[in-house]
Amino acid sequence: MKFASDVEVFILEPIEKMLEKVKRISKNPLEAAQMEEQEEFMIEQLREEGNEAELKRIKSTSQYETVILEKLIIRVGALLALGFGEAGSEIIAQNMNQSTK
Numbered sequence: 001m002k003f004a005s006d007v008e009v010f011i012l013e014p015i016e017k018m019l020e021k022v023k024r025i026s027k028n029p030l031e032a033a034q035m036e037e038q039e040e041f042m043i044e045q046l047r048e049e050g051n052e053a054e055l056k057r058i059k060s061t062s063q064y065e066t067v068i069l070e071k072l073i074i075r076v077g078a079l080l081a082l083g084f085g086e087a088g089s090e091i092i093a094q095n096m097n098q099s100t101k
Helices: 002-027 030-049 052-061 065-099
Strands: none
Touching: 002 030, 002 065, 030 052, 030 065
16 A cells, blocks of 8 residues: 555656646746745745754655656746746737647
């Protein structure tokens, strides 16, 4: 049973999180920049609070390939939103939504 729980924790849950983020970005690419800022803000708050245990957990999981891919998805979405602006973000969202149908 340990194998099944490891698969759930290390593969299935991260992939589901990535898919959810892609869906959110496809609806509103500007949200990717907000997600990136929220993650940085959360880490900064943990530092200010002195929550070393949670910071250590985040640092240890940040090397997982799935976490790296998740951050990459957010970064690409943020760069698209930044590069194309609000009007371009709407076009990107329309194209992403059309390609999924």
